[in-house]
Amino acid sequence: MGFFEGLARIGFAIIQIGFVLALAPLVQGFIKTLKARRQFRLGPALWQPYYDILKYFSRGEVVSEHTSWISRVTPYLVFGCMAAAAGLLPLFTQAPLAFAADLIFFVYLFGLARVFTVLAGLDSGSAFGGMGSSREMMVAVLVEPGLMLVLFAAALRAGSTNLSDIITRFSSSGFNTFTPSHLLGAAGIAILVVAETGRLPVDNPDTHLELTMIHEGMLLEYSGRSLALMLWATNIKQLLIISLAVNLFVPWGVTASLEPVPILVGLLFYLLKVLGVAAALGLVEMLRPKVRLFKLPVFMLSAFILAFLAVIADNVVR
Amino acid sequence: MIFLATSLLYISFACYAFGILSAFCFSLWPTRAILFGYTFATIGSVTGLAAAILFLREPQSQRLELFTAFRFTNAGFEILIDPLAAFFLLIICLGGSLVSIYAIGYSQDYIKQGKNVSLLVAGYNFFFITMLAVVLANNAFMFLVAWELMSLVSYFLVSFEHEKKEVRKAGVIYIVTTHFGTAFITASFLLLFLAAGQNLSFDAFRAGTGAGFSDAARNAVFLLALIGFGTKAGLMPMHFWLPRAHPVAPSHVSALMSGVMIKTAIYGLVRISFDLLGGRTVGAGTSSMVTVGADAGRVLPPSWWGILLLIVGLVSALLGVLYALVEVDLKKLLAFSSIENMGIICLGLGVALIFYSLPLPNAPALTVLALFAAFFHLLNHTVFKSLLFMGAGAVLHATHTRNLEQLGGLIKSMKWTALFFLAGCLAISALPPFNGFISEWLTFQALLGLVSYGPELWHKVIGLLTLGGLSLTGALAATTFIKAFGTGFLAQPRSQAAVHAHEVSKTMRFGLGLAAALTALLGLGAAGVLALLKPALEQWTGAGSSQAVNPLWSLPSSNLANSGNTNVSGGAGNLNLLILLLPLVLIIVGWGIARLLGGKNRRAIDETWACGNTLKPSMEYNSISFIKPLRRVFQFVLLPFREVKITYRIEPYFVERIEYQSGIKSLLNSDTFRLARHFLSYLNTEIKVIQNGSVRLYLSYILVTLLILLVFTR
Incomplete structure (x- = not known):
């Protein structure tokens, strides 16, 4: 890699990460607005998540005397992990940093962010934080095997664990991409997206009721800019998980060329796909009540089995 | 380079020996015994580490022979340093370099308790010598002697705090289990010994496992070695000694046992399955490095060996981590996690063995x-x-x-x-x-x-x-x-x-x-x-x-x-x-x-919100409550139980006391081994007859054994 190519890549990485950071709150706002309209409420403005984040940034923060440096570091670290993950995922063209890391690293970056969020939940010493942490890890343990297997199913078909390679190969093979394995994997990841984005029926993102909350419980002690970073990171994670699922399983529009027209078309496709999945998430959230915590294993097991069948369908029975 | 590396290795051995010596010399001044003993261990480990790195950079295998006077059916203290041995030399000395300095501070407490620390320090240094001898041995005799010494020394280190009943019990379980494993390893070596024309040298083993070696014997050697070394590695289902023995040892010894000692079992497994059963003919005196292509003159092992390793590894990894998850004893948790990690290592080894075949x-x-x-x-x-x-x-x-x-x-x-x-x-x-x-x-x-x-x-x-x-x-x-x-x-x-x-x-x-x-x-x-x-x-x-x-x-x-x-x-x-x-x-x-x-950030300090109450430590999630949801999800493995006993003063309204107990049941509890245990205690009672504790009697036993041996080997 020459010096200028390297420079161009860095520039591209900055643009893509900036794009994800800017778009993420909008997706959150879109889901909220859609839900409100469907419930015949006016709801908050589409741009409300941006206002919230900006407002929290400008406020001072209250820090608990019982907490340690873990709680102080966590918001920055979680934000850093999510922003780094944003550079690894192909959105509408090749991912700027995919040459350097693959999907295992991508998933483990989420893992690192999760570990620190959970530690911060325990750090406050309150029962709410511990409860959120405990439940978060339970969901994480249930999600992990299925998620890895779905991604490995795609990786095995494409012959690489590199996300750019996988998506390029899928998008270039047209309708032939839709093998039984592909559809099974798509079904599996649909379940996992709900869990990973912390939405109903797994977690309720709109509540602070101790009986139902998972993710929000861990953030209870945060305020000011720490809260802003955590909320923003949550939005980024949601967008990244949606993008991962949608680009792996509906790969069209992701272009390998650097011409402006395909990139613009790709961008348009990408936005449509993401908003489509976001709308679907919102709809599911309106129609389904929260599942009991101990019913989740069955829910997640179905994702694991779908993923398992996806690999079997393509790699074993051929 | 080789000369330098070899000298460094000798220096390393010498340092450990000095460590033992200084521990005994300063047995009246425990502070000095600790300082000198562990400093020698540190120097020995660092020089050994340097030697290992030099050996790894040199693609030639090195042969050394020590104490040529002591030979046993053609087998003496022969040393072969091939890249595999050099890698494990690296592991052992790396562990020593990390732990030995720490041990200086950690052992201070034992002086206050009036323990005999010079024994601990001497045993610690000797432990390194035995582990090094295991991975450097080039014949079955030296390997088994070193292996047995390693087990014994680690047993003494484990039972250092022998005044506690828990420690004594763990020590006995450890020594019995490890001998069980050694028996299988010995059997495995005996089969190889026969195949090699009654020669104990690893070189002869390598030559003897070629095309003439039957498949049944090859499989038997592998299975015996897997059971034997698997026991030492703490692989399921022979893991039960590990979470008992590792936590009760002094912490720096636990670090060595979990970090280093159980790795020698992986060494043995790799040595047997890849090297000794590799079935390549090696000329006398030449290097054991094979530079020819993959399948030249090689008997392919069956691929179920690797699959078996994968299954054993997967079970150990999953069950090991599940038991670690529910453990509240910090050192026990780490011991269970060692089982998990040995399982993960076996996954890699299993895949390697499958592709090797x-x-x-x-x-x-x-x-x-x-x-x-x-x-x-x-x-x-x-x-x-x-x-x-x-x-x-x-x-x-x-x-x-x-x-x-x-x-x-x-x-x-x-x-x-x-x-x-x-x-x-x-x-x-x-x-x-x-x-x-x-x-x-x-x-x-x-x-x-x-x-x-x-x-x-x-x-x-x-x-x-x-x-x-x-x-x-x-x-x-x-x-x-x-x-x-x-x-x-x-x-x-x-x-x-x-x-x-x-x-x-x-x-x-x-x-x-x-x-x-x-x-x-x-x-x-x-x-x-x-x-x-x-x-x-x-x-x-x-x-x-x-x-x-x-x-x-x-x-x-x-x-x-x-x-x-x-x-x-x-x-x-x-x-x-x-x-x-x-x-x-x-x-x-x-x-x-x-x-x-x-x-600029403005930060105000306040307390954690506890719904208007004052935050108390009892409000926290503790380690049991944190994993409670997962304990319930995996209850089919963990078998959690809960017993609540309520005593009433006036039933059913006035409660006097509530006893609450909760925990998990191990899948592999003492009932599983009941038969073996009964058999052992029966055997022990019978053997007691010939053990009356008199030195004269034991001397006569030795004489009789010697006479019988002389008659047979004449």
């Missing part, structure tokens, strides 16, 4: 990839498990408890220990940028290789199940160590012991810090590790089978798994090690954005 064009490359995964994880486990045991020792030292429920809030009183322990927790949870992530990544790649290239249906199915199982193991391990750190070090102290905790001494912090720095360095410098281990990885597949390695910052890229067969797709990926630092850069960006949008 397949005549595929890209099998050598995949063997090397899988072996690298196994060996790198082994190295990593040595570093972070030593770190975590030392951390647990520091906590024990400061609070005198290993119970997580009694801890909490230590991050404020033990700042440095907490930081280093956290590094170990992140590394063992396989999180980037620490070293555990790299070996987990490699194991995933090896398993993906198995699913895509394994020719049989069974290879693919077992590979897939293992991929899912390894992901689950990773998530459970992360939960386990979040629990350990979160409930041990965070929030408020839950007991007086934890309130009065203090930071540990400088020597202890030094050992912890060194190991913690190494977890990060080995992650970022993984490419250097690959370059260093290359000779050990290519030892059986031929030179050049690990080509396509970017020398500086990259790990094996897609070229490795695809070499020789570019058309077929397979598990392959790439990982540029610089990317590990990317999150760090973006943390600064996050800070910058916050600063830009919100100006």
Whole structure:
């Protein structure tokens, strides 16, 4: 890699990460607005998540005397992990940093962010934080095997664990991409997206009721800019998980060329796909009540089995 | 170079010997015994480490013979340092370098307790000599003698605090189990001994397992070795001694046993399955390095060996981590996690063995990839498990408890220990940028290789199940160590012991810090590790089978798994090690954005919101409540129970007392071994007849044995 190519890549990485950071709150706002309209409420403005984040940034923060440096570091670290993950995922063209890391690293970056969020939940010493942490890890343990297997199913078909390679190969093979394995994997990841984005029926993102909350419980002690970073990171994670699922399983529009027209078309496709999945998430959230915590294993097991069948369908029975 | 390396190795042995000597010389001055003994151990380990690195850089095997006067049916103290032995030399001496300085500080407590520390120090040094002898031995006689000594010395170290009943019991279980394993290893060697024309030398074993060696005998040797070494490695179902023996030993000894000693079992397994059963003819006096192509003159082992290893590894990894998850004793938790990690190492070994047994064009490359995964994880486990045991020792030292429920809030009183322990927790949870992530990544790649290239249906199915199982193991391990750190070090102290905790001494912090720095360095410098281990990885597949390695910052890229067969797709990926630092850069960006949008941060200190109450430690989630949901999810394995006994003064309204008990039942409890136990105690009662404790009687036994032997061997 020459010096200028390297420079161009860095520039591209900055643009893509900036794009994800800017778009993420909008997706959150879109889901909220859609839900409100469907419930015949006016709801908050589409741009409300941006206002919230900006407002929290400008406020001072209250820090608990019982907490340690873990709680102080966590918001920055979680934000850093999510922003780094944003550079690894192909959105509408090749991912700027995919040459350097693959999907295992991508998933483990989420893992690192999760570990620190959970530690911060325990750090406050309150029962709410511990409860959120405990439940978060339970969901994480249930999600992990299925998620890895779905991604490995795609990786095995494409012959690489590199996300750019996988998506390029899928998008270039047209309708032939839709093998039984592909559809099974798509079904599996649909379940996992709900869990990973912390939405109903797994977690309720709109509540602070101790009986139902998972993710929000861990953030209870945060305020000011720490809260802003955590909320923003949550939005980024949601967008990244949606993008991962949608680009792996509906790969069209992701272009390998650097011409402006395909990139613009790709961008348009990408936005449509993401908003489509976001709308679907919102709809599911309106129609389904929260599942009991101990019913989740069955829910997640179905994702694991779908993923398992996806690999079997393509790699074993051929 | 070789001369230098050999001299360094001799110096290393001499240092350990001096360590033993000084321990006894200063037995009246325990402080000096500790200082000199452990300093010699440190010097010995560091020189041994240097020797190991030099040997690994030199592609020739080295032969040495010590004490030529002592020979036993053609077998003396022969030493062969091939790359495999050099790698394990590296592991042992690395463990020693990390732990020995820490031991100086840790052993001080025993002086106050009036324990005989010079025995501890001498045993500690001797432990290294025996472990080194195990991996350097080039004949079965020396191997078994060293193996037996290693077991005995570690038994004495485990039962150092023998005045406690718990310790004595654990020691007995350990010594009985380890002898059970040794019996199988001896049987395995006996079969090889017969095949080699009644020669005990490993060279003869190598020559004797060629085409003339029957398949049944080959399988028997492997199975016996798997049971024998698996027992020492703590693989399920022969793991039960490990979570008993490792926690009760002094913490620096626990660190060595979990970090280093159980690795010698992996050495034995690799030595037998790849080397001795490799079936290659080696000319007398020549180097044992085989530089010919993959299948030249080699008898392929059956691929079910590897599959068996995969199954054993997967079961050990999953069950090990599940038991670690529910454990509240910090050192026991670490011991169970050792079982898990030995399982993960076996996954890499299993894949390597499967590909080693397949005549595929890209099998050598995949063997090397899988072996690298196994060996790198082994190295990593040595570093972070030593770190975590030392951390647990520091906590024990400061609070005198290993119970997580009694801890909490230590991050404020033990700042440095907490930081280093956290590094170990992140590394063992396989999180980037620490070293555990790299070996987990490699194991995933090896398993993906198995699913895509394994020719049989069974290879693919077992590979897939293992991929899912390894992901689950990773998530459970992360939960386990979040629990350990979160409930041990965070929030408020839950007991007086934890309130009065203090930071540990400088020597202890030094050992912890060194190991913690190494977890990060080995992650970022993984490419250097690959370059260093290359000779050990290519030892059986031929030179050049690990080509396509970017020398500086990259790990094996897609070229490795695809070499020789570019058309077929397979598990392959790439990982540029610089990317590990990317999150760090973006943390600064996050800070910058916050600063830009919100100006200077204003921070007010207040207490945690507790619904208007004052926050009390009893409100915290403790280690049991943290894992309670998962305990319920996995209840079909963990078999949790809960007993509530209510005594009433006036039924049913006035309660006098409530007794509450909860825990888990082990799948493999004492009932499983009831028959064996009864048989053993029966045997012991019978044997008691000839044991009356009189020295004269024992002397006459020796005489009679000697006479019988003379008659037979005449």
